[in-house]
Amino acid sequence: MSITQTVQSTAQLPPLVPRIRTLTNATRFLQNPTIPLAQYIQEYGETFAFYVGGVKYGILSIDPEVNQHxxxxxxxxxxxSHIQKDFLGRFTGPGLLVTDGDYWLKQRRLIQPGFHRAKLAALTEIMQKVVDDSCDQIELQEGQEVEMSHLLLEFAFKIIAKSLFSRDYSDKLMDEVDDNVTEIQRYVIRLIRQPYLHWWFRMSGKEKNYNDISEETRNILLKIIHERKKSSETYDDLLDMLLSSKYEDTGEGMxxxxxxxxxxxxxxxxxxxxxxxxxxxxxxLAKHPKVVEKMRAELSEKIGDRKPSFTDLRELTYLTQVIKESMRLYPPAWIxxxxxLEDDEVKGYKIPKGTIVNCYIYGAHHSEKYWKNPEAFIPERFEKENMKGKPxxxxxxxxxxxxxxxxxxxAMMEMQLVLAEMVRRFDFELVPDQQIELQPLITLRPKNGVLMKLYRR
Ligand code: HEM
Known part of the structure; x- marks a missing residue:
């Protein structure tokens, strides 16, 4: 008999939010789950159980020990969980984010070296070029109202597309991919938020339409991959990295x-x-001009008028703290x-086999237990000294x-390059009287976007 069988466990299920409560909160939950979840944390503690959508038993935790476990x-x-696999995986196919077990490990080992620092250094120039071109475009709209989420989504799309395909990138093709990816993401969000309409999506032909869009996107990308395989040139981009990676056991590529x-x-x-x-x-930044001044001072001191090189980025500690603090308050992957897979225990809590465990990143980042004055924007929290002892x-x-x-x-390098260029070139002004609200979908977005005017300095 094994030790686990002889010693009786004293672990208990975490406190349960009554099902009636989760049901009556369902609409609020759909609109913005961070509000009811903050209440549950206050009443039931850092780890509690609830019925997801009133049906499926799940546990949620902001406890660092539980989440680390x-x-x-x-x-x-x-x-x-099936959310990531079924909804996202359905359109992307079984890539790194949505696979598990041996296959995931094999792929992770293969792809990881492509993201090592030396490889990233080679991407600095590609990224900086996109940043410069995009900022030139913004200058043409000086003083006009711009919606920042939209603008920065285009920025980020170009950066990942050019980092993947560098010289194969064509505006026309990538605009098509961009439109398709956006449409598919909108549909995935509807699939998650409106499970009761799945039958309608199938019957009305919506599902087929999105499958076709997904297929079209795959064909565009496949064509690029085929052409690149025929080329004998070196490109130093992410696609080159994926193409040249070989499995350790077979020596073959993907x-x-x-x-x-x-x-x-x-x-x-x-x-x-x-x-x-x-x-x-x-x-x-628009709300905290003093922070912007401090960022500018750091940039002038450390790099002057030059464009930052890959090694410079390490020196920009305040800029890094600003980004970290922004991701504390608004973690893009909020949960x-x-x-x-099997029954488990942590910190005296039972986790039965089959339970969904929600690691609530947003909740941990806003907890008074770990952050003094958690709702305030204070980049200096991330100074080495101040982070000592933080779990x-x-x-x-x-x-x-x-x-x-x-x-x-x-991502850190990309955000540093974008923000460094933007604060050097522009003053930010928020358009008055707008409500900036959270919209926690797959990622955490500003619900109605962020309207701003940018002025050349
Ligand atoms: C601020 C930007 C980003 C944030 C906040 C973010 C956040 C995350 C988080 C929280 C996970 C883990 C999900 C989980 O454990 O369930 C993840 C995984 C992943 N991210 Fe990011 N991400 C960002 C940018 C990027 C970028 C730029 C890329 C690619 C160039 C990327 C590619 C991936 C991939 C492939 C995975 C899956 C890794 C695996 O499961 O092995 N992410 N990301």
Whole structure:
């Protein structure tokens, strides 16, 4: 008999929010779950159970120890939930973000080296060129109202597309991919939010329409991959990296289908998150001109009038703190979830097999237990001194454990380049009388966008 069988566990299920309460809160939950969730945390503690949509038993936690257990220490017992797999995976195919187990590990090992610092350094120039061109475009709209989320989504789309395809990039093709990806994302959101309409989507031909759009996008990308394979040139972009990666055991590269799946995942995971973070940051900067002054002072001191090089970016500590603090207040990936493969226990709580565990990133980032004055925007919190003693997983905008965001350094570098150029070139002014609200969908967006006027300095 094993030890686990002889010792009686004293672990208990986490406190349960009554089903009637989750049902009566359903509409509020759909509009903005952060509000009812903050109330539950106050009443039931850092870890509690509830019926997701009034039906499916699930646990939610902001406790760093619990989230570290699920995402890192006992990660082998937890797989991705059906939300990420069914909804996103259906259109992207089985790429890194939505696979599990041995296949995921094999792909992660293959792709990870492509995101190492030396590889990223090679992308600095590509990114900086997009940033410069886009800022030139913004200058043409000086003083006009611009919607920042829209603008920065275009920015981020171009950056990931050019980082993937550098010289194969054509405006016409990429506009088509951009439109398709946007439409598919809108549809995925409807699938998640309106499960009761799935039958209608099927009957009305919507589902087929979106499958066709998805197929069209795959064909465009596949054509680029085929042409690149025939080329003997070196490109130093992400597609080159994917094409040249070889499995350790066979020495073979990925099949065309795998290349396509992974390319689509990098597209899908790699631009909306970053764009949201940049939108929230621009909003915060417009409200905190002193922070902007401090960023400008750092830029003048450390790099003067030059464009920042890859090595410069490391020196821009205040800029990095601004980005980190913005992602604390507005984590673009505001929640993630896993399903328990077997019964488990953590911190005296039972996690029965099959339970969905929600690691509530937004909640941890806004907890008074870990952050003094949590609603205030204070980039200096991220000074080394001030972060001493903070538990791991009190701050985890990129997730954690073996499935930590593979693009985290890419994203940080991109945000640094965009923000450095924007604060150097522009003054930000928020258009008055707008309500900036949270819209937590797959990622955390500003609900009605952020209207702003930008002026050349
Ligand atoms: C501010 C920007 C970003 C944020 C906040 C973010 C956040 C995250 C988070 C929280 C996860 C883990 C999800 C989980 O554990 O369930 C993740 C995974 C992932 N991210 Fe990001 N991400 C960002 C940018 C990017 C970029 C730029 C790329 C690609 C260039 C990217 C590619 C991926 C991929 C492929 C995964 C799956 C990794 C795996 O499961 O092995 N992300 N991201």
């Amino acid at each position: 699920v995402l890192q220490k006992n990660n082998k017992n937890y797989h991705k 099949s065309d289908k795998q290349l396509l799946d992974e390319t689509l995942i990098l597209f899908a995971a790699g631009h909306e998150t970053t764009a949201n973070s940049l939108s929230w940051t621009s909003y915060l 993630t979830d896993r399903v328990a 791991n997983f009190a701050y985890f905008p990129f997730g954690g454990g073996p499935r930590l965001c593979i693009g985290n350094n890419f």
